[in-house]
Amino acid sequence: MIETQNINFYYGDFQALKNISMKMDANTVTAFIGPSGCGKSTFLRLFNRMNDLIENTRLTGTCLLNKENIYHKSIQVDELRKKVGMVFQKPNPFPKSVFENVAYGLRVNNMGNKSYIAQRVEESLKAAALWDEVKDKLKKSAFELSGGQQQRLCIARALAVSPSVLLMDEPASALDPISTSKIEELIHLLKQKYTIVIVTHNMQQAARVSDKTGFFMLGELIEFNDTKKIFLNPEKEQTQNYITGRFG
Amino acid sequence: MRTKKSIFFKIITERIPEFLLGISGSLTSLIILLIIVFLFREGFGLFSNPSVEKGYVLCVHASNPVEKLNPDQIKQLFDSEITDWKTVDGDDLPVMLFRFDEIFSLYSDEELGENYSLLPQKLGEVIAENPNIIAFLPEQYVPRTAEWVKILPSEQIRVADFFTGKDWLPTATPSSLYGVLPLIAGTLLVSIFAILIALPLGLGAAVYLSELANERTRKILKPMTELLAGIPSVVYGFFGLAVLAPLIQKTLNLPTGETAFTGSVILAVMALPTIITIAEDAMRNTPRAMREASLALGGTQWQTIYKVVIPYASSGITAAAVLGTGRAIGETMAVLMVTGNAAVIPHSLFEPVRTIPAAIAAELGEAPAGGAHYQSLFLLGCILFVITMLVSVSAEIISKQKYKEAV
Numbered sequence: 001m002i003e004t005q006n007i008n009f010y011y012g013d014f015q016a017l018k019n020i021s022m023k024m025d026a027n028t029v030t031a032f033i034g035p036s037g038c039g040k041s042t043f044l045r046l047f048n049r050m051n052d053l054i055e056n057t058r059l060t061g062t063c064l065l066n067k068e069n070i071y072h073k074s075i076q077v078d079e080l081r082k083k084v085g086m087v088f089q090k091p092n093p094f095p096k097s098v099f100e101n102v103a104y105g106l107r108v109n110n111m112g113n114k115s116y117i118a119q120r121v122e123e124s125l126k127a128a129a130l131w132d133e134v135k136d137k138l139k140k141s142a143f144e145l146s147g148g149q150q151q152r153l154c155i156a157r158a159l160a161v162s163p164s165v166l167l168m169d170e171p172a173s174a175l176d177p178i179s180t181s182k183i184e185e186l187i188h189l190l191k192q193k194y195t196i197v198i199v200t201h202n203m204q205q206a207a208r209v210s211d212k213t214g215f216f217m218l219g220e221l222i223e224f225n226d227t228k229k230i231f232l233n234p235e236k237e238q239t240q241n242y243i244t245g246r247f248g
Numbered sequence: 249m250r251t252k253k254s255i256f257f258k259i260i261t262e263r264i265p266e267f268l269l270g271i272s273g274s275l276t277s278l279i280i281l282l283i284i285v286f287l288f289r290e291g292f293g294l295f296s297n298p299s300v301e302k303g304y305v306l307c308v309h310a311s312n313p314v315e316k317l318n319p320d321q322i323k324q325l326f327d328s329e330i331t332d333w334k335t336v337d338g339d340d341l342p343v344m345l346f347r348f349d350e351i352f353s354l355y356s357d358e359e360l361g362e363n364y365s366l367l368p369q370k371l372g373e374v375i376a377e378n379p380n381i382i383a384f385l386p387e388q389y390v391p392r393t394a395e396w397v398k399i400l401p402s403e404q405i406r407v408a409d410f411f412t413g414k415d416w417l418p419t420a421t422p423s424s425l426y427g428v429l430p431l432i433a434g435t436l437l438v439s440i441f442a443i444l445i446a447l448p449l450g451l452g453a454a455v456y457l458s459e460l461a462n463e464r465t466r467k468i469l470k471p472m473t474e475l476l477a478g479i480p481s482v483v484y485g486f487f488g489l490a491v492l493a494p495l496i497q498k499t500l501n502l503p504t505g506e507t508a509f510t511g512s513v514i515l516a517v518m519a520l521p522t523i524i525t526i527a528e529d530a531m532r533n534t535p536r537a538m539r540e541a542s543l544a545l546g547g548t549q550w551q552t553i554y555k556v557v558i559p560y561a562s563s564g565i566t567a568a569a570v571l572g573t574g575r576a577i578g579e580t581m582a583v584l585m586v587t588g589n590a591a592v593i594p595h596s597l598f599e600p601v602r603t604i605p606a607a608i609a610a611e612l613g614e615a616p617a618g619g620a621h622y623q624s625l626f627l628l629g630c631i632l633f634v635i636t637m638l639v640s641v642s643a644e645i646i647s648k649q650k651y652k653e654a655v
Binding site for chain 1: 463535537538539540541542543544545546547548551555556559560
């Protein structure tokens with residue numbers, strides 16, 4: 001589904017990613033773990049070309065989504081981002097109503113008329129397990145929701161444009177344990193329809209939600225394997241050290 | 249011992265600054281309040297002044313049925329625009345104007361007696377001889393005892409006349425006209441057009457600087473616009489007078505280049521740096537997360553700008569507009585220099601006007617302190633104050649409503 005070949009990425013002179021090749025399958029949850037600054041978020045942000053926004057960066061290697069090079073000249077970035085949704089570290093709803101937040105992606109992409117948008121908003125909120133909590137306050141500001149609700153709203157917002165891939169950049173790091181477990185349950189549900197790539201600091205979380213795990217360190221992909229294998233029987237010593245908490 | 253020392257230290261470092269800050273805060277508020285009170289007290293003092301110049305009275309023949317005249321009628325009588333008593337509900341007689349000086353051409357100094365002791369008597373005779381006369385006389389020489397003399401009661405300047413009067417003639421004798429409409433109209437005309445020019449240009453520039461320009465361009469352009477704000481207004485005025493006014497006169501083939509339009513253009517240029525700087529700051533303050541969220545949903549750069557950045561920055565943009573408007577309404581010197589200073593109600597943008605601040609600046613020097621004219625200028629200040637306050641309050645309300653809509 002997503003495949004990278006020999007990815008190198010530079011911020012100015014600093015090489016943030018070193019020769020990374022990996023494959024992520026459809027309808028699985030892939031987790032990236034690793035210490036801060038190891039490049040896992042940078043790597044994630046390659047898949048929807050979010051790194052394009054940062055000046056003075058450089059990329060070599062290929063990144064394929066459904067066998068298509070997403071960095072090819074013919075690719076329209078906004079079309080790509082419609083297919084590859086993203087949820088950020090901190091909940092970042094727009095200063096608009098709950099409804100308008102979810103409708104935003106549909107509106108900017110001219111997807112459907114009023115009734116279709118209303119239907120999509122409801123579906124997305126249901127898919128994000130938020131509908132029951134917000135169905136009476138769709139007109140209220142998104143800022144009136146709790147942090148966990150806001151993050152699920154951001155997930156609903158990403159789902160509304162019907163992406164095939166969902167990128168999650170530490171989606172629960174700013175949330176309390178209850179909200180976190182709700183997000184994790186949600187990831188389990190969403191797996192059936194979407195390809196999910198999640199970056200996390202929290203190893204238990206990676207172990208709980210993911211099918212495959214990649215361990216990054218200093219811009220390198222140290223080990224990439226089934227989650228069970230990584231956590232129970234890692235091949236590399238560095239992985240072993242990290243997951244057992246000997247450094248990190 | 250040690251705790252005592254630390255308590256003492258705490259008082260020095262915390263209580264005293266706290267106290268000083270409290271004093272400076274309350275002092276500032278008090279001074280502002282006192283200035284406003286002073287402004288309004290002086291301004292509204294105008295309405296306790298007589299409508300006829302202080303120290304003078306108007307006299308008519310006792311047979312004249314006219315009991316009183318309003319300031320407008322007095323002005324028209326003495327400008328010979330009304331030449332018949334019938335027009336002001338009197339007899340069908342032509343009006344005969346008599347100003348005090350004229351007595352000296354009728355009588356020699358000897359006839360008027362020592363120290364002009366006979367002056368009132370002679371004046372009485374003049375009035376008695378002419379049933380159609382209206383005489384404008386100093387109070388001290390009024391022939392109070394003479395027969396056939398009727399002193400017209402002096403009214404006070406009326407509030408309604410001030411706010412609805414169409415003539416601003418504060419130095420007219422015998423009766424000044426304080427009609428503020430031409431000044432309000434001038435101020436509004438010049439400022440509204442200035443804002444109509446400055447707001448789209450300024451917001452456009454702000455969007456360009458904050459969203460589209462690359463780092464290098466912005467590093468050159470931003471300080472340049474800020475520099476523009478530092479140019480003294482008299483320099484703008486001079487530029488307007490020397491360059492813009494002749495240009496407008498020539499290109500539009502007008503009798504004079506000093507028009508409301510010229511003022512608007514100069515004001516727009518002056519308000520631009522304020523609008524650009526504040527709006528740009530507000531837009532740049534839009535969190536990166538908001539932009540990324542919009543882009544990550546497939547929004548284009550433009551959609552992100554007008555659906556996320558501008559709504560998010562709307563309060564800052566409103567502030568920019570309000571401060572720009574405030575500058576336009578309150579600006580004095582440049583407008584004084586380029587608008588031609590004619591206190592008449594303008595019928596088009598290409599006519600000379602006089603704005604409230606320009607009127608205050610131009611006339612305060614010639615208005616005797618404490619007099620009616622002086623107080624009327626303070627009242628103009630009050631009006632200006634109220635206008636600017638209305639602008640900021642309505643902007644506040646609009647931005648709140650906009651926010652609600654966006655939410």
